[in-house]
């Protein structure tokens with residue numbers, strides 16, 4: 001793809017504000033919502049407001065206490081989070097690989113969460129965002145968002161999530177919440193990942209989201225920064241969110257290199273991605289996205305990028321904060337949501353991952369076949385190269 005003419009790039013630059021962190025409210029927390037009557041009004045509203053303004057942590061330590069009641073038990077039905085504990089446990093099983101690394105379904109769930117919520121902009125009509133339409137549009141027979149080119153690679157996880165929806169919907173589980181819960185469970189199941197505060201009660205929609213609101217891997221940094229600013233996510237937030245590529249193994253940017261990872265530790269939520277994308281000493285198999293390389297070196301994002309490269313805790317908190325924001329784009333009933341962070345699994349560190357470094361290292365130098373890439377992608381321990 002050709003670069004944008006300089007005049008357009010400069011024009012976009014002028015629109016990038018000097019404030020790199022967003023304090024902007026979303027949904028019904030916006031003061032202008034509903035004729036100027038918006039703002040935090042409930043405990044949940046104030047909690048989200050505090051997270052978005054940085055006065056409360058976006059990571060939760062609250063854990064599930066006691067046993068788990070059956071889904072049909074009246075007490076379980078009366079407790080909004082009870083069914084979500086069942087859901088989270090089922091997700092955890094699918095997302096944790098035998099090696100301790102997270103699985104392909106986990107990574108795809110993080111991306112699915114972004115691709116549902118990210119289809120919102122403050123300059124378009126107020127619909128789209130985290131409303132479940134990425135899966136509900138096709139199920140309802142409308143134009144199927146999942147068939148858009150930008151959603152290539154999400155078909156397998158879509159089947160899994162639709163299966164969960166069919167199983168748990170009669171217990172009050174909505175698609176928009178399910179997609180965002182899957183993203184948060186996935187992130188914390190990947191070793192070192194954050195335990196992002198999780199809310200439920202979003203309103204579902206099967207109306208296909210507007211087009212052209214998701215980023216292109218070949219775009220200039222200025223275009224990407226502008227695109228995310230229109231979602232209330234400023235440049236530090238974008239820098240934190242793209243770090244999700246730390247776990248990833250691409251298939252469609254360069255199909256001839258399908259399965260190649262975006263850093264040398266796929267399936268692990270570490271900061272290697274930032275260091276390797278910015279530097280030039282990553283192993284041969286690491287495939288860097290052009291968009292990530294541009295952000296790593298852009299004057300507006302490079303400083304934060306380089307900080308993340310050596311600051312896991314800083315990155316985790318910033319990722320969680322921006323993910324809370326992202327997961328609430330287009331959600332106009334934030335005051336009515338319920339926090340269910342306690343259903344998430346605990347955070348885990350790298351020590352829990354199988355010691356197969358020597359084989360993974362050979363794979364990273366382009367040893368092994370597709371079978372080895374598939375094994376790593378599934379979160380399996382690789383005791384030899386196939």
Ligand code: HEM
Pocket residue numbers: 104107108110111114152153215216217218224241242244245247248249250251252253254289291
């Ligand atoms: C500049 C913005 C972004 C661009 C251009 C971008 C682009 C891409 C592309 C092209 C892929 C590879 C798909 C494939 O070939 O299989 C990918 C994968 C992925 N993206 Fe992004 N992305 C961006 C931001 C984000 C954000 C904000 C998140 C999450 C918060 C995210 C999470 C992921 C994950 C987890 C994968 C791996 C999926 C898998 O392994 O199945 N991305 N992204």
